[in-house]
Amino acid sequence: MPLQFPEYIEKLKPYVAGKPIDETKRELGLTHVIKLASNENPLGPSPRAVKAMSNGMKTLALYPDPAGYELRNKLKKREKVEFDNIVLGNGSNEIMELILKSYTQPGDFMVAGSGVFAAFPISARIQGVETLFAPPQLDMSFNLEAMLDLVKKNTRVRVVALPNPNNPTGVAVSDDDLDKFLQEVERVRDGSVHVILDYAYYEFVDPRKIKNPIHWFKKFSNVSVLKTFSKIFGLGGLRIGYGVLPAELAARAQKVRMPFNVSTLGLIGASAALDDHLFVKKTLQLNREQMKVMSKFYQSRGIPQLPSQGNFILIHTQKGVGMWGQQLFEHALRQGVITRPVANYGLPEWLRVSLGKPSENKVWMKVIDEVLKQQRGKQVSKS
Ligand SMILES: Cc1ncc(COP(=O)(O)O)c(C=O)c1O
Structure with a gap:
């Protein structure tokens, strides 16, 4: 008798992670590789966290x-x-996953904007929950009205996923729009539709533009907020994040999690990182500076980009340099720069590039300039 798997597991397309540095070195015989592919902290991990973890060993x-x-x-x-x-x-x-495990059952639905961070629909499908995607607005931001429509029309929608800003677009929903949306969703089916607000990049956003997300948690009964130590604190490899959940839901989430889901070093490192104000300040400063440098660069080269509130920029490579995202990714890889193609998000003309250190960004800009030079050479020889 062959093994039998649930249909939703068979349909599952695994998460495509950024290509690791060592793998790239091995495959291409390179000695120096720069990774601008996973929105990691270019300054490395929080030094306070590292010190505390060494002591905790x-x-x-x-x-x-x-x-x-x-x-x-x-x-x-x-x-x-x-x-x-x-x-x-x-x-x-x-x-x-814990929210989906505690709050949904197979056959339920999740609503999200198309282009939503891929881990959401994957986590949902693992639970047998399919995602209903609302098409984006012209500026690639989430279409909250279309999402609300889906919530209202489908009685088995239990969860809404809303990363703010989203990855891979970097685009954020405004507080006013979010407020209206959350008010409406709270009214649907007596507040039983739960909204997961993912603020993985919150620390990078312009605080004049985006409210502290805990505001929404306090204002609405059906909202959870997710945050991570992977970005501003530079601890992506440690695997630790947290959620602020309504007490009833948090109690269920605690029940369905494995007993030691967070490691000792994770607990120690995250705790110390919270006190590393200097590191957070340096990271933020670097991100702000390099966001300006890179936005200006793309603009000067006529490469369309989305206005990002994160630590990365999505660029339109098809219009900008006449290459598909995957093509430019492969080309850059051979020069030792890892970027992130996003065809899996239905965006084959785009490429997501994290902001690196100034020296790393310079290498990337050189790759782009070389490509543009070659393209111009081709155009001249054609005419
Ligand atoms: C929108 C968004 N949410 C969550 C995460 C993942 O966070 P963590 O490393 O805490 O699982 C990422 C990582 O890239 C992200 O882009």
């Missing part, structure tokens, strides 16, 4: 604190919520 024979007491207590104070609202996860991706 001697405790590794013991299992971690299953309640994550110290870290949750710190997060409670930081976010000004109750201890029981905080749920820790193996990256904020795990919190998505």
